[in-house]
Amino acid sequence: MNKVPMTVQGEAALRQELDRLKKVDRPRISQAIADAREHGDLKENAEYHAAREQQSFAEGRIIEIESKLAGAQVIDVTQIAPTGKVIFGTTVTLLNVDTDATVVYRIVGDDEADVRNNLISVSSPIARALIGKEEGDVVVVRAPGGDTEYEIDRVEHL
Known part of the structure; x- marks a missing residue:
């Protein structure tokens, strides 16, 4: 089985969600099913069917x-000696060569990616173009919207 890279923060978030599902949601849903059963005929009991659907979603x-x-x-990037190279988990400040606009991205695992919070997947076109490059390098990002040139302004191991 191939291992999938994940940041320490991503693992903590998943463990927190798992803990909530097991300790809070699962007992609440079980109680809702028990309460709905007390109302009688299960064939036409909307509360029962809704609770069973929630249970199915939570268990899945x-x-x-x-x-x-x-x-x-x-991967805990803070435990890796800074090299100035872009690697998984680093935060990268990019300067758009054409527009002089600055953008900051953190390269994370696929499940952690959230573009609205500047967390990009390691398998995204931007991350693939950046991996292995150093501060001062100019990279061309080939994306569906067209090619864009960026200069790597700063690489941080946060």
Whole structure:
């Protein structure tokens, strides 16, 4: 089985969600099912069917998270000596060569990616173009929207 890279923060977030699902949501849903059963005929009991649907979703998510954690290779970038090179987990400040606009991205695992929070997947076109490059390098990012040139302004191991 191939290991999937994940940051320490990504692992902590998944473990927190798993803990909530098991200790809070699962008992709450079980109680809702028990309460709905007391109302009688289950065939036409909307509360019962809604609770069973919630249970199905929660159990599926628990299995999914446990699988992701089992296949995760947690990488703590703060324990890696800074080299100035872009690697998984680093935060990169980029300068758009054409517009002089600055953008900051952190390269994370696929499950952690959230572009609105400037967390980009290690398998994204931007990250693939940046990996292995150093501060001062100019990279061309080939994306569906067209090619864009960026200069790597700063690489941080946060």
